Every structure is written in C-alpha cells, then in structure tokens.
Amino acid sequence: MPDLLIELFSEEIPARMQAEAAATLKARVTDGLVEAGLTYAAAQAFHTPRRLTLAVEGLLAESPTTREERRGPRTDAPEKAIEGFLRGAGLTRDQLSAREEKKGTFFFAVIEKQGRPAAEIVAEVLEATIRNFPWPKSMRWGAGTLRWVRPLHSILCLMTTEAGAEVVPLDIDGIAAGDSTQGHRFMAPAPFSVASFEDYAAKLKRAHVILDAAERADHIWNDATNAAFAAGLEVVEDRGLLAEVAGLVEWPVVLMGEIGQDFLDLPPEVLQTSMKEHQKFFSVRNPRSGRIERFVTVANRETADNGATVLAGNQKVLAARLSDAKFFWENDLRVAKADKMQPWLDQLENVTFHAKLGSQADRIRRIAALAREIAPHVGADPELAAQAATYAKADLSSEMVYEFPELQGLMGRYYAEAAGLPAKVAQACQDHYSPLGPSDAVPEGPVSRAVALADKLDTLTGFWAIDEKPTGSKDPYALRRAALGVIRLLLAGDIRLSLTDLAAKADAFDGQADTADLLSFFHDRLKVHLRDAGVRHDVIDACLAMPGNDDLTLLVKRAEALSDFLKTEDGTNLVQGFKRAYNILTQAEAKDGVAYEFGADPKFAETDEERALFDALETAKPKIDAAMAAEDFAAAMSAMAALRAPIDAFFEAVQVNAENQVVRRNRLNMLHTIRDTCLRAADLTKLDG
Template identity: 35%
Template sequence: MDPKTQPLLIELGTEELPVKALPGLAQAFFDGVIAALEKRGIAVERGDARPLYTPRRLAVLLPGVALEQPEQASEVFGPYLNVALDAEGKPTRALEGFAAKAGVDWTQLQKTSDNKGERFVHRAVKPGVLTIDLLPDVLREAAAAIPVPKPMRWGGNDYGFARPVHWLVLLFGKQVVPAELLGAKSDRMSQGHRFEHDKPVWLSQPEDYVEFLRGARVLVDPDERRARIVAEVEAAARQVGSDARVTDDNLEQVVCLTEWPKAVLCSFEPAFLTVPQEALIETMEVNQKFFPVLRDGKLTQYFIGVANIESRDESEVRKGYERVIRPRFSDAKFFFDEDLKQGLASMGGGLKSVTYQAKLGTVADKVQRVAALAETIAREVGVDPAQARRAAELAKNDLQSRMVNEFPELQGIAGRHYALAAGEPKEIALAIDESYQPRFAGDDIALSPVGKVLAIAERLDTLAGGFAAGLKPTGNKDPFALRRNALGLARTVIESGFDIGIPSLLAKANENLAAKNVQADAGEIYDFILDRLRGYYADKGVPATHFNAVAELKPASLYDFDTRLDAIGQFATLPEAEALAAANKRINNILKKADIEIPHAVDRALLGDPAEAALAEAVEAAIGDTDDALHHHDYVKVLGRLAQLRPQVDAFFDGVMVNVDDPKIRANRLALLRLLAARFGAVAAIEHLSA
C-alpha cells in the first residue's frame, strides 16, 4: 500500500431499506463519496471497489485514499491599473480594499494582462487540508446527494432518510473519524446478522470489513450473495433432477432481501399443475420471490424459497413457505376452472360493454377492426385468412376471464389455454398468445405465421386509432404506448420478411374507423413508425447517414427498407462509395438550380465531349445491367454495378462544364446527370454518405 494513502470504510446502518431501490441507493452513495473526495482534490485508488450493501446497510470501501489534499493554488483578480492607481502611481481605495481582502500589502500583489489591459492579481498557495478533517463534510455531502423519493422521519427529528439510521462506521486506516450523520455518531462498531449474530462487530481497520461481517453471518458484497443464491438454488433443484428458473429481476430482489441467504426446497400439491404454469410462476416470482423448478421447460411441483437465516429446523421454514403459497394457488385454480366452464367464445359477449377508448368505441369494436385487417394481411402474406380472422375474433376474449382479472400479465397466455381447451386449432390458440409479442424491449416477435399477422393487425389498428383520437405521444406522455406499438409493428414486419405496404394498410385501418367519425393521417403515422426505426437500427450499429439515405425515399415496405439499408451498408465499404456519394450530392445540387426544362432522354447527337459521351454510354449500360436486379430488389447488385461508373463520373466532372451557354447542350448534360442520379436514387439517397 502507498504510505501516502489509507483505506477508507464508511458504513451507514439502517432499518430494512426498500428492496427495489436498494442498488440505486448504494450506487448513489458510492458515487457521491468518490465525487466529494475528488471535488476536494483528494486522490482515490478505487481498484475494483464497488458499492457494498445489504437490506440493513450501505457501505463504501476504498482501498486507497490520499492522506491530504495537494497544495491549493488560488488566483484572485483585482482592479485594472487605470482604476487601481491614481495619476501619481499611488494606490486608490479600490486597490487598497482588494489588498486588504487578500490579507497582504498592495505592493505584494502581482500583475497580469488580458484583452482589456493590465490588472492586479493575488496569487497564493495554501497547504492541503488533511483528509481526515474533510471526511465529515465528504460524508454529509455524499449522503445528501442520495436520491430518496419519500424520506422517512423518526424520533421527532427534522431530517429524514429512506429508513431510520441506527449506526455509522467511519474508519480511515485504523482511526475512527469523528462525525455525525442522521443522528448516528461514528464508531468502529458494525452490526452482524439480526438473528444469527446479535453482538456488535468490532472493526480494527477497513480491510477487515468484508471478512469480519462474513463471520457475523452477513455477506456485504452483493456479488457474493448473488453467487451463493444461484449456487444454492441450482443445487436444490438438482436434488429433484430439475432446473431452477432464475430470472434477473427475481434474483436481484432476493439479493436485496437477504444478508445470509439459504435455499430451501419446497413442494406443492400436483393438482395445481392443471393451472396454466404461467399463472403459478407469476405467483411464485412476483408475490413470494420464490424460484420455480422446471423439468424440460415444464413446471414441476417443486419450488425454492430463499431464507435470510440458516435455521436449525429447516422443515419449519419449508412448511411456512408451502403454507403461504397454497392460498394463491387455490385461487388461481378456482379462477381457471370457472373460466373453463364459461368457455372462451362466450367471454367475448362482455366486450361490447367494455370501452376501449371514448372516441374509438368498445373493445368489441376494436376486435372487428383488427379481424378485418388480419384477413387482409393474411391474404398478402400467404396465411389462411379464415384462421387469421378467427384468431382476431377470440384474441381479446380472455380480458373478461377471472384469471386475467387476477393476473393481468396473463393476457393472451390465458386465452391460448382457453382456446386449446375449447378445441380451437393450435395455430389459432398460439396466435392469441403471440399477438402480444414483443411484449417488452428485447422480447421475441411472434413466431407462427398467424401470430405474426395478428400482431401486425393489432398494432396497425392501435396506431391508427391512437392518432385519430388525438393521442399522439407528446414528451414523456404516451397513454396508448404508441411508440412501443410502432416499434413492435416494424420489428414484426422486418424480422418476418413480410414485403407488405404499410401506408396502404394504415389507410385500410383508417377506413375501418369511419364508423366512429374519426380519421388519422396515414402519412403522419408512417413517418412516426420510421422515426421509431431510427433507434432500432442505431442499436444495431447502423450509422445515421445510412438510415437517412434510405429514409428519404420512404419505401412503402419496411422489409424493403431493411433490404435497402443492408445494401447501403455493403456499398459504403467499397472504395468508390465516398467519391460517388459526393458526386451524387453535387449532381443533386446542380439539378436543383437548373433554370431550364430538362428533357427525359439524352440526345446522343449533342454529346460533343469525349468524357460526356463515355459517361452516357456507361450509364446506359449500367441501367440495362441493373433493370432486372432492381425489379427483384437485389440492391446490393445494383449498387455494386453502379460503383463501376466512378472512372467515367470522375472524368466527366474533371473535364466537362455542365452549365454552358448553349441551352441545348446544357439541358442534355443535365438530362444525363438526372439519369445517373435517378438510378442511384432508385436504391437510396446515397448523397447522405458524403461528409
């Protein structure tokens, strides 16, 4: 260790902190301490230091912090000479006042110059303050910077925090730094596990912290707790030849609920397995923070709870976990059984009395609009229209089920189970579930053909209806989740390879709204969808210039948009790309400024210059070579062939004047350039690739 540094430990002991907020609170405290130290010029050796925390503590452990600040240089500017000195060169009151404030005689001041002239300046160097004397302020500043949305107050105090504070450890090296924060005075005494180690933990130095707390049955490192939880949960699942379902969200919450985690294998009655496993998993993970146990992807009768104690009688802990889960499972089974008695088809009757949106009618109205769209889309992509319509007509029925009323997250999932129970074809049942995909960022799109069609139809109607009802997103407000729906629509179309015209389908969706006397601008909605794609492609590493080159053309098919974008990406790697992009930019500027009528064809008799004749011949050949590829959307081949025109394009601009006095020759040359630009423009506006 550097003799000019000491390790620093700060631990703020509290009552149980909010689970979901805990990592953020710990990170903010950690960042705040480092920021406060660096603000004061105190060097910090962070190493691999990171926030340490448990439900009852926030801690910062830094391996090396400088013993003192470096020297503090200051520079304070005073009055200009014409104000500071009188005609005889003696100090004025302004200069004397400045010197007095600096604590020196005016003759000790230095001079400096700026663009306004010469002025006095006081420069001084002070020795750095000892870090130990600054740490109380560092602590208070870091604590004040922690974002606590709803501070609690306790004991009649006028201050608050996320939870009441009970102890404070502040060690710099082996020395306790005197300080007070939120009613707690600093000490070297930490606290172990509430139940398994009820004695204070004496810390001689910061380096002992993690090990001594571990001895007191507290794992202060969240990474260590996380690894232990995963290892124990997986080991428990292996006892019954299965695998534990460990999601990131559930794992993080258990990490924030425990200090000394211990996995306990539990079970429930097999009769509950007749309930859709998604409902049981939802109950286990969301309500109880248990880990379901699956075999080959199917839920078993086992689950794993994680206790915050290593009990002498684990069977009692097991009984407790099994007891709390049984009522929730019983409710789920009751809801499921009652829904099966009613049947999915009959549930749809209730949708006529459920308002979807005031201007757009009921959910039943939306179902009919989506069904009509699904039938149209199905015909275009080669999917059975009857199945698409049937899936759309049943897709919202489960909203009237008892199961979805209790578990809203099971929309579509419950419908799939009820459809299968009612004897509907599996394609229709699966589509009911998949119509909600992607449900969240990063989720997969629908996989089945009917599911893809229904997902697209659903989002088209939602977008058209949202815009027609005046619900276009503004700022952070997006009540109908139109941004998410636009991206979900685009992803489904592109990733499915459906070459369908979105503007025409939006127009169809708009027609379906006529009965409600509301209308949307299909063009505005399509622009909105393209804007969502900007972020989608940026996440894939596509440069904005490439996106803009295609977006300017607004291809009606999003799949075609993607195909063009891929071609632009390949074209941009060619050595000819930059020069041709620049030439295309120049051509477009010339054409925009043209003040004469440009003919549609090039007159070969007017091609007097060898360079323009060569370009005309090359362009004509390239157009002939790319007609078929353009028709079949083989844009890579088109741009690859056009890239071969660079020598002729360079020669033309090097040796030919376009805007000559002779109007016929000028118009003919403009026609040639427009022909070239049009063929490039048939793929993308490649001028965007030019810096």
C-alpha cells in the same frame, strides 16, 4: 494514501431499491470528493438488506492548495460592481491589483485556497449525501429531522493508512460515526469493530453476512440447481427473481419443498407466477413432463432442524395460495368449455378501453376488421385471423387474469384450446401481444402475425386520432413499444404492405388520425432500430427520401444494401464522383436558369474518357433498371459501382465548363444522366461528407 470505508446500517431496505441506492452512494460521494480536490484510485459499492457500503482505495490525504487569478471589473467601474467582485472573491480592496489591457485597466484578484485534510472533506461530503439522498420513498422516525428509507441505526466511516485506522468525526441527528457494525440480525447480532475494508468483509462473513450481492446470488443459484439436480429436476431460470431474492437475505439458506398433489395439474405458468409473485419461490420443473413439481425458497438463517419448520410454514401458505389459483382455473375452464368464452366477450362491452376510444369490445371489433385486411399480406386466412382477433382478449374477463394480469394472452390460449377453437386461433390469443420489447420473440404463425399487427396498429391510430402522442420521455400508453413491435413484425416476416394505406383503414375515427405524422413516428422508431443494427443515420435519411417509404420492409432492404455498398471502395468513390457531378450541375443550372435534362450526344464527345463514360452509362442503365424493377438494390448498386472508374477518369481528363458552349451543354447533360442514374437507388445527396 488512505483508504476510506463507509457503511450506512439501517432497518431492511426494499430489495428493488438496493442496487440503485448503492450506485447513488458511490456516485455522490466520489463526485463530491473529486470536486473538493480529493482524487482516488478505485471505488466499490455493496448492498445487503440492512447496509449500504462504499470502499474507496488510494484517496489523497489532503486536497491540494490551489491558486487562481480572476479578472474583475474595470478600475473606473461603479463601486457596487467592485464590491460585488470583492464579495465573490472573498478579498478586500487592498488585495486587488490593477493591470492595463487593450480594453482598459482592470482589477485582478489572486484567490488561494488552502488544502484541507481528507477527513474534513469526507465528513462534509458524506453528511450532504445522507441528508439529500434520493430515495424513491423515505421516512422520519423519532424526534429527528433526518429522512431515510428505513430508520438509520449507525454510520461507519473509517480512514485507514499504514499507521492504522481513524474514525472520521461526523454526527448526523445524534448518529455519531464510528468503527463498528453488526452482523446477521439473528445469528450474530453483537456489534464488532473493524480496521479496514478487508477486515470488515472478513468479519461480516464470520458474522453470517455475505456483503456482495452477486456472491449471494451465485450461492443461491448453485445450491438451488444442485438440490434440484439431485432429485432429477431443474430450476426454472429467472434472473429477475434471483436478483430480488439476493436482496432479501444476508445469509442465504436454500430449501427445496414439495407442491401438493392437488395442484400439480395446474398450468406450469400459473404455478410459476403464483409462487414468484406471492412467495418469491423458484419453480422446480420435471424436464421429462414439463410439470412444476417442487419449489425452492431461500431462508435468511440456518436453523437447528435444517429448515424443516420453515419449509412446513411455507408449504402451508403456498397451499392456500394455490387453492385460490386452482379455484380460478376450474371456474374459468367451465366458462370456456360450456359457453366458448362468450360471457367474457359480453362483459368486455362494459369495460372501458379509453374514454375517447370506446370499450374493449369496440376495440376488439376494430382489430378483427383490420386483421381481416392484413391477413392476405401475411399469408393468413382472413376469416381465421378475424376469429382469432375476436377471441384474443376474451381472457381479460377471466378470474385467473384478474388475479394475475401478467398471464393475459397465455391463459387465452389455454381457454381457447378448452373451448375447441382452431389451434391457430388459440396460438394467436397468446402471441398477439408480442413482441413486447427488443428481446421478445416475434410471433411466427401467419394468423398470430395478422392479429399482432392489427392490435398494435389499432392502438397507434386510435391514440393518434385523439392526439395522445408520446412527448419527451413520457409515453403512458407504450406507443413507442407498439411502433417498434410493428417494425419487428414486418421485418421478421418479410411482410410487404403500405403503412399509409393500412393506417387509413385502421383509423375508425373518420380520418382523425394524421397518417403522415404517424408514418413519421414509425420512421423515427425505425431509425433507432437500424442505428442499433449499425446502419448510419445519413444512410437511413437517403433511403427515407425515396418513394415507397411507407413500405418498411422495402425501406430496410434499400438501407442495408446502401450501407453495404458504402463500405466498399467503389461505393465510397462513386458517391464522391456523384457529388462532384451533382454540385457542378446544380451550380450551372442555377447560374444559367435552365435544366440540363436533355440526353447527351456522343458525337460531341472530344476525349476518350468522355466516350468511355457514354459507353459505361449506356451499359449500366438496363442493368440498373432491371435490378430496380426486381427491387434488388444490391444488384442495382453493383451495376452503379461499374461507373466509378469511368466517372473518375472523366473528371480527371475533362473540364465540364468548356469554352465551346455546345460541348459545355453536352457535358452538363451527361452530368444530369449521372445524377439521375445514381439517384435511382437512394437519395445520395443526403449522405454526409
């Protein structure tokens, strides 16, 4: 069974596109091979800035011959129908056979497809893959029609067996497949031939190319952390930047440089962001002071002076960038200290948030009013919450945030501190955007939580009011993220409030926001959140059907208690007993046209099991009532669990629909008591099974 090696060698591929492109190459080629009848044992894809590589092991040498019988039209069908069948099958009339079946006599065709050599199939699949490759952006060059992300220079396509290696015949726009590639652009540019994947990977490494992106990333990280450790420093971890830099070099050479003394007093986040965004540098921190003091850059080649010239150039460019950042920082501090950010707040009057929702200043006023309403629910001072909301977005007018939008909020904290605002207000300026995603931390301070909730609720009610809701996969205003943020804030803080009431207060557009529809949207997000936490969908539905479902904290406590209850044997069996009682009672009420909702009388009980169930219900009721009043759902369900055995015994010993109508009515009334008791904690009718 041959092994297949493919390399597509081009000019530099943008780092952000490489991993997905390698995965696409693997998927399209292997899927195409399998569809053509060629199975394989394993496949691996690799990428560097200049090449996409696919290695396939254990490929079939040829596709198998297949034989398929296909039924056609009836023998007395119109001639055009028969001709269409012949065209589809690729046969002539004399190659058909007729066979009688229950519905008539039909034509049958036996279609035999001869197996083909693997090389022929590989050539077809690879050409189709290259010509239809889904690059986010592509280009043409020269006089050809081929499109690729950057000019494609060569195609290596090799099949290797024990007998040797064979080039797969293939030519795309004058680029003929071969068995050769090139190493590092500067350190080993001469072409060389390869005979297998192992030979290819080994020769590439000797030619200063590390094929595996993960290996390049590990090499960068190890060298960077070792260099920092030797200087008593530490590299600030940034996995995204590490993956990006590993996609910029084929032979990583780690160099550590110094940051000019003039810039060391800049906030560490400013230094880190500036170096990452503009230079792709890693920040190196002093663990004792927390200051960013050095940087790590990754060159793509070794040099005779061990990178001294590269470092000098990088430090010169970095100094220019940081001079801008220092200028912004000092200007912004003057505004914050002298005028307490008031000029920035004034500027927001002229900044449109949304054409239908007013300016940023309008939005800030809404958030401040809502934060004042929310504050008592989260244990915050209402005036402090309103003040924090007023200043939370002031930094949007600052020069630093204009240059680095990703620093919004964080710079707000620095500027609020410089302006002498209370510490809780400054912290809320930074925290109120959080949580931005499922892994982002939730603000802990009460003032921060009040402003964060107000910010997200204003966003949701505003866009609901103008009917700009998420549709399908489209969510341009990140409203799903905002709803999940509200959910996480409420649950993390054990915050009890009515979303319906709060959304009505947040709606500054005269009730235009459909709060019922918005609550449904929250419930959909909550379902996703709870399913990720392992809570069954039917358990969630059973709790959503209960009153107070706009209090998400209460709703989740109910769902978690029910979920835990159903994992016990008593819980599972009690639900089955409840459903049996529910079904019998529902059918009887429908048949008789009456509601059996009068209390059952023990004096009409005929069996010990019946009397035992009366006693169990009488004992459980006050316990369940007390637990429900305390919103202790676990205790309520524990009290309900005590009913499991008496209910089981009752149904084993008693026929509900007895001939004696008095006894029958009494037993149906008892089923009503069971139904009402079991429905106190959750709507068990929503449970599956």
